[in-house]
Amino acid sequence: MDWQIPLSDIDFGxxxxxxxxxxxxxxWLTMGEVSRSFEEEFAExxxxxxxxxxANGTAALHLACVAIGLKPGDEVILPALxxxxxxxxxxxxxxxxxxxxxxxxxxxxxxxxxIEGLINDKTKAIMVMHYGGYACDMKRIMEIAKRxxxxxxxxxxxxxxxxxxxxxxxxxGDIGCFSFFSNKNLITGEGGMAxxxxxxxxxxxxxxxxxxxxxxxxxxxxxxxxxxxxxxxGFNYRIDEIRASIGKVQLKKLDTNNAIRQELTxxxxxxxxxxxxxxxxxxxxxxxxxxxxxxxxxxxxxINRNEFMDHMKGNGIQTSIHYPPIYQFxxxxxxxxxxxxxxxxxxxxxxxEVTLPLYPTQTxxxxxxxxxxxxKGLTN
Ligand SMILES: *Cc1c(COP(=O)(O)O)cnc(C)c1O
Numbered sequence: 001m002d003w004q005i006p007l008s009d010i011d012f013g014x015x016x017x018x019x020x021x022x023x024x025x026x027x028w029l030t031m032g033e034v035s036r037s038f039e040e041e042f043a044e045x046x047x048x049x050x051x052x053x054x055a056n057g058t059a060a061l062h063l064a065c066v067a068i069g070l071k072p073g074d075e076v077i078l079p080a081l082x083x084x085x086x087x088x089x090x091x092x093x094x095x096x097x098x099x100x101x102x103x104x105x106x107x108x109x110x111x112x113x114x115i116e117g118l119i120n121d122k123t124k125a126i127m128v129m130h131y132g133g134y135a136c137d138m139k140r141i142m143e144i145a146k147r148x149x150x151x152x153x154x155x156x157x158x159x160x161x162x163x164x165x166x167x168x169x170x171x172x173g174d175i176g177c178f179s180f181f182s183n184k185n186l187i188t189g190e191g192g193m194a195x196x197x198x199x200x201x202x203x204x205x206x207x208x209x210x211x212x213x214x215x216x217x218x219x220x221x222x223x224x225x226x227x228x229x230x231x232x233x234g235f236n237y238r239i240d241e242i243r244a245s246i247g248k249v250q251l252k253k254l255d256t257n258n259a260i261r262q263e264l265t266x267x268x269x270x271x272x273x274x275x276x277x278x279x280x281x282x283x284x285x286x287x288x289x290x291x292x293x294x295x296x297x298x299x300x301x302x303i304n305r306n307e308f309m310d311h312m313k314g315n316g317i318q319t320s321i322h323y324p325p326i327y328q329f330x331x332x333x334x335x336x337x338x339x340x341x342x343x344x345x346x347x348x349x350x351x352x353e354v355t356l357p358l359y360p361t362q363t364x365x366x367x368x369x370x371x372x373x374x375x376k377g378l379t380n
Contacts, residue, residue: 004316005366008183009359011257019245028241031210032218035244039193041251046168048176048195050202053244054209057157057179057192059237061089061127063208064175064194067201068125068151070095077118078127079110080325081346086129086155087326095124096335099327101343105298108132108282108349112140119148128173129155131322133185133291134283135164138172145173153177160186161258164288170195175205180243185258185291186250188243208234257360261292264358264367268295271371276378280352294322295358298349303378305354311377312354317370320355 023029035053043051054060070076072094078086080099087097100114108131115126126145128136145152152173156162160178162169170176175198180191194205210216212234215225239247272281280298283290299305305321312319326332327341356370 001318003318005318005357005362005370006359007318007320007355007357009361010182010187011253011360012187015249015252016246019249020242023241023245026241028218028221030217030240031238031244032221032241034241034248035239038239038244038247038251041248042193043195045251045254046171046176046195048168048171049197050195050199052194052202052205052209053239053247054192054194054237055239056190057155057177057181057184058085058089059209059235060177060179060192060194061085061153061155062092063205063235063237064153064177064201065089065093065095065125066208067175067204068153070124073122074124075120075122076125076127077110077115077123079129079131079346080327080341080343081108081131081323081350082129082155082326083157083323084326084329086127087332090127096122097127097326098123099325099341099343099346101345102349103137104345105280105349106282106284107134107286108296108353109134109136110141111345112137112144115141116144119144119150123148123150125151125153126173127153127155129157130159130162130169132283132296133159133162133169133293134286135159135162135169135288135290138164138169142172151175157181157184158293159291160184161254162289162291169288169291171197174198175201180247180250185261185293186247186254188239188247188250191239191243191247204232207232209237210234211236258291260360261358262290264362264364265290265292265295267364267367268356268358268371271368272297272374275371275375278378279374292358295356296322296353297356297374298352299354300378301352305352308377309354312370312373315369315373315376317373318357321350321353322355323350325350
């Protein structure tokens, strides 16, 4: 489908092309010094001690879960209004995801009160997800975690560059996980990063990323090492030099592109309030600075969402839904624990949410066009 206004679009230019070409010319494609340099720059940008680049955001989440020692029988509290990978990463370790309701229709993030209500002897960790790059209530969540001796993993896939109380999101909990998938704010195609200030978690993640081996092919190529031991049951979750080289260029553009997203979001919010007062717009005046990853709206109860999205499609505008609650998916419904789920706020919002186009190469004119189409879609 050739959308007039797609849901998201990529800001790639000559710099990315040149970066990739230089890797091809160097003939070293697998993880090496460019990946190392991307990690250093990402750590510096986030003001965090360690950044470990991996194959994708899901791998970062999985390694975070392994690093904190999750095992069968453990429980991890997380929102259901997130991408399925957030919960899958927990299940890969044999631990059980326990879904908590979200705050409200103005804050689609996990509710600290709901978290507290679910804590028991088996609870080992809280996995937050900063929806759209808007910060969870980290002050309260970290306080709860401390009181109950729980780890906190941040799924910061939406949130590179987001800030709360002078700290980058992803650096407040024990481990933060980023994704560089093609529709995110910083794009390498597939790619991800785990960040942490904890030396032990970092060294475990580094080892687990590459088969649990003590040296890399790169180290042996450089003559730094001849052999290796295998000290842990690891994975192949490495990034490669091509993706890392794109990541380095994209990281340089991140603040500028996030600023454009923020400006477009302000325009959306103003126009939606003026022209579509029956639509609920979450995260207006939300604490902190958001990466403005996506633009969610909540339709009035009486509007049929499928018809509305069809109407938008008829106007050449791609929309999406973030997200169907995870426990409603077939692969989750069959888990015994899930028969009991009823998260009223999550279910209400998940049934009304529509995501509008938002990307750094979008024009103000296009934002106006989208909001006008929303207005017409409500009166049809
Ligand atoms: C994209 C995304 C992921 C997964 O990242 P991949 O790089 O696609 O594996 C995890 N959680 C959330 C909230 C995401 O949006």
